[in-house]
Amino acid sequence: MSDKFTIKLNDLNLKQIADSGQIFRMNEEEEGLYRVWFREYTTLVEEKDGSFVFHCGEEEFNKVWYDYFDLGLDYAKVKALVDVEDEYLKTAIKHGYGIRILRQDLWEIIISFIVSQNNNIPRIKNSIAKLCALTKDGSFPSATVLSQVSVEELHSYGLGYRDEYIHRLALKTVKGEFVPESLIGLSYEEAKKALMAEHGIGKKVADCICVFGLHHLDAFPIDTHVKQILAAHYKDGFPFHRYEGYAAIMQQYMFYHDLLNSKKAAKTSPQKVKKTKSK
DNA sequence: CAACAGGCGGGAC
């Protein structure tokens, strides 16, 4: 119960991952203490004196969290692929050195990224928290649970027009007409195509599901931010060939860096404080 | 007030 397991790990930063946009409910419960979830498992993790403390036994760490944090992949090796003259990516990696692509639960990722479309992070997090409140233990609701929730109730979770997409896919899944597990053995292209056949899943969301739900690191989701980054820093095209098999990781460094920049920009140029008219 | 947010579906062409 009060088991703890401490291990030294490289290329890992919990805050960076929590803020990287690949996960919407890795919350910081106390200073430096993050909660992560995988299916029926949940644990707290913290960084302490250069090591990571998992609030679970070594057995659970080996069984669940080792893979969840993608610890089998050497991210230093991936970073080493970067062109020494690519100042943008070098800076991005400097700021997001501890980002890893988590191996999250596929169903949770499918629903979460449907929620994420044309949406902002605080609202996405709020909606997903409400979905998770449907279960007793706070785990992510299964297709069965979701299928029993009315569209009206889903709408009340702030899901907007995405309510129907979720309801529809949950029903289809319960009926066996959509089988998430069947995507697992497919190639990236096949999986993307199968995902895009579902209502509410387009190109971008399918790519995100491929990366974060199926760990296809050769995918490269292009959202409005990444599109702008490419236009600003890679006018002659992004060197995908250089990062074969790992483009998704580069995308994460870029995306995270852009988020940091926009946050900083919002801070340095705060919204004008309107002088309140004296009444 | 309009524009935008980690887009998508549907229709026009």
Add this chain to the structure above:
DNA sequence: GTCCCGCCTGTT
């Protein structure tokens, strides 16, 4: 196939 529009809703 590409282009364009409307869409839930909170924030800037």
